[in-house]
Amino acid sequence: MHREVTTTVRVKLHxxxxxxARLVExxxxxxxxxxxxxxxxxxxxxxxxxxxxxxxxxxxxxxTEQPVVLRNDCITIEHDEDTVLSSWWFKLPVYNPExxxxxxxxxxxxxxxxxxxxxxxxxxxxxxLVHWDGEWYVHLVCKRSVAxxxxxxxxxxxxxxxxxxxVSTFIADRNMQFHGAxxxxxxxxxxQLRKSIGKAKVRxxxxxxxxxxxxxxxxxxxxxxxxxxxxxxxxxxxxAVIVFGEMTGLRFDNDKGRYVNDKTHKMPYAKMANI
Numbered sequence: 486m487h488r489e490v491t492t493t494v495r496v497k498l499h500x501x502x503x504x505x506a507r508l509v510e511x512x513x514x515x516x517x518x519x520x521x522x523x524x525x526x527x528x529x530x531x532x533x534x535x536x537x538x539x540x541x542x543x544x545x546x547x548x549t550e551q552p553v554v555l556r557n558d559c560i561t562i563e564h565d566e567d568t569v570l571s572s573w574w575f576k577l578p579v580y581n582p583e584x585x586x587x588x589x590x591x592x593x594x595x596x597x598x599x600x601x602x603x604x605x606x607x608x609x610x611x612x613x614l615v616h617w618d619g620e621w622y623v624h625l626v627c628k629r630s631v632a633x634x635x636x637x638x639x640x641x642x643x644x645x646x647x648x649x650x651x652v653s654t655f656i657a658d659r660n661m662q663f664h665g666a667x668x669x670x671x672x673x674x675x676x677q678l679r680k681s682i683g684k685a686k687v688r689x690x691x692x693x694x695x696x697x698x699x700x701x702x703x704x705x706x707x708x709x710x711x712x713x714x715x716x717x718x719x720x721x722x723x724x725a726v727i728v729f730g731e732m733t734g735l736r737f738d739n740d741k742g743r744y745v746n747d748k749t750h751k752m753p754y755a756k757m758a759n760i
Contacts, residue, residue, distance in 0.1 A: 487630045491610070494600040496562070498592050498621040500570055505590050509621055512579040513614065516553040520545055529578040529587040531556045535611075548679070549702055552613035552624065560612060562594070562604050562625070571595070573604075575623060577614070594623070603627040617703050639725035643716060651712055653719060662719065665712045668705055675701040 501509065512528065519526040519536035520543075528536060535554035545551050561576040568574070571593030581588035596604065608627040615622050640656040650665030675697055682697075720727050 486633055486635050488633045489628060490631045491626060491628045492600070492603055494597065494603055494625040494627060496573075496575060496623040496625050497595045498575070498623070499595055500593050501621075505592055508579045508581065508588075508590055509577065509592070509614075511582070512577075513553055513616060515580065517550055520551050521547060527580045527582065529559070529580050531559050531587075532578060532580075548697065550616070552615045555612045555614060555623070557609050557611050559589075560609065560623075561606065562609070564601075564604075577623070603629070615703075634724065637724055637726040639723045641716070641720045641723075641725040641727045642730065643727060644730040650709070651716065653716055655723060655725065657723075662715075664715055665708060668708045668712070671701060671704050671708065 498509070512532070515526040515528050516532065516536050519528060519533060520540045522540070526533070526536070532553060532555065535556060539545065539551055539554060543551070555578065559578040563574050563576075564572060565574065566572050573594045573596050574591045575594045576589050576591055578587065578589050580586070604625070604627070608629045610626040610628050612626050613624040615624060638657075642654050642656060644652050644654075646652065648666075648669065649663045650668045652661065652663055654661045678697055716727060719725075
């Protein structure tokens, strides 16, 4: 039996020239301006369209940064063992202010060896440029058909809640494990920091809060990947299929009071289920 499977490959940009680094930074900054309402931000045309979709669909908070959405027909990744600087190169669409139009730059990238077999143009879907801890990455989304088992020996049911991002239970013997306490701790930590900065009326507080929001988002993303890895490893132990609980109405049809609602409404359930 075959099934369509989506995998995200984390590709790291490296050894950028000053010019290319400026163009990447400029594109990233212009995308943030666009998703927060600047209709005059100069971007690669296809990327500007994606910024509009992010703005209308997500209505992102001002204190957060959003990944730059890269349309799949505008990106390419190539392998060349004959180049000294890097054997992998990624074509990144950017706006070139010198030419006053959209352009593309080839940037050297590092690919996890285990993922190189996924990097075929026909597999690649819309992807994202992200900034993490001072480094640039492209999250390449690859979709392909894979053979899956016709039968499984167990079911690993995954439920989500306010205290734990995920609770996994094997149906056969009800063996239970809790995952992602760190996600809640991180959320609460940054919430209290924002409150403290707001009350203290810190100089340049808005900029500080914006940077905090970006760091929070990156930290949570890292923790979600850790949880996903735990779930997959747990399922493989018993040849189990992973089944997520129904998430419809999880936030809005489940009023548990202000304190619990605040925790529940801000937990990244959908992102967790799709990593």
